[in-house]
Amino acid sequence: MSTVYLNGEFIPHERALVSVDDRGFLFADGIYEVTPAFWGTLFRVERHVERMRRGLAELRIDFDPKSLIDVHRHLLAANDLENKEAAIVYFQVTRGVAPRAHAFPTTAVCPTVYGFAKELERVPRAVWEKGFTATTVRDRRWERPDIKTIGLLPNCLALQTALEAGSTDALLVKDGVALEGSHNNFFAVLDGTVSTHPATNHILNGITREYVLELSRELEVPVEERPIQLEELARAEEAFFTGTTTEIRPTVRIDDCPVGDGRVGPVAKLLMDAYQEEVDRHRP
Numbered sequence: 001m002s003t004v005y006l007n008g009e010f011i012p013h014e015r016a017l018v019s020v021d022d023r024g025f026l027f028a029d030g031i032y033e034v035t036p037a038f039w040g041t042l043f044r045v046e047r048h049v050e051r052m053r054r055g056l057a058e059l060r061i062d063f064d065p066k067s068l069i070d071v072h073r074h075l076l077a078a079n080d081l082e083n084k085e086a087a088i089v090y091f092q093v094t095r096g097v098a099p100r101a102h103a104f105p106t107t108a109v110c111p112t113v114y115g116f117a118k119e120l121e122r123v124p125r126a127v128w129e130k131g132f133t134a135t136t137v138r139d140r141r142w143e144r145p146d147i148k149t150i151g152l153l154p155n156c157l158a159l160q161t162a163l164e165a166g167s168t169d170a171l172l173v174k175d176g177v178a179l180e181g182s183h184n185n186f187f188a189v190l191d192g193t194v195s196t197h198p199a200t201n202h203i204l205n206g207i208t209r210e211y212v213l214e215l216s217r218e219l220e221v222p223v224e225e226r227p228i229q230l231e232e233l234a235r236a237e238e239a240f241f242t243g244t245t246t247e248i249r250p251t252v253r254i255d256d257c258p259v260g261d262g263r264v265g266p267v268a269k270l271l272m273d274a275y276q277e278e279v280d281r282h283r284p
């Protein structure tokens, strides 16, 4: 039985109930965040909370998420996740409960705050070494995917299309540019340079994306943030997706074309080794 957090209380999951008038339910009027923990230690939680703060400000929801850092820790402890190699803590904040009307409520409403934590099943290295595949899908999202809103239907549809095509990931493409995945960021290695779309309004700026850029620089692999044309991928040496739940996932085929020699490449391996080292650093 898991313990979740709802509006100031830690309660059993089955007792966590939200009103049908919640604007998150009616309008997807809210933001969410997913933060990783390695051996019970939150990884870069301040950055996740800062992204929440920014998203809430963009949606004009009056809530300071700083107080949630301790709640994240409490959820890990309450669910016996401190001895697990990897876990995630999910939080979402919606504008709150009000009679259905598009306009913001005119009387003060309390945001609805919900959080849960669970173990993250990691991919065994032997499976990882075989590589994963991606299907390109047209990006049909709104103009602000840089805000981590709970309105994820285009992302779900894109991933479902990719899964039904037999792939692991959806590569979202807009105007010929490979932007990101349905729930992860996209990187290609071109002429030895680790390349990814710049953190504009067209992608969600992943915390893992930033970490992988930092790791690359530390490992003296050249990096570049620029739009990647889909047609450039035909000559990419490597490709991979990154994210809190994805970690670093190497792509060996995009649609019908192998990436590079069709095998997991040295840059993905180097980065994954460094990522694993960070995970192991937290081992008790």
Ligand code: PDD
Binding pocket: 034, 155, 180, 181, 182, 183, 184, 185, 203, 204, 205, 206, 207, 208, 209, 242, 243, 244, 245
């Ligand atoms: N998704 N791009 C999109 C569209 C995402 O939804 C996510 C995260 C990322 C990667 O961000 P980060 O590295 O901070 O996890 C990129 C979360 C994990 C989800 O929807 O479950």
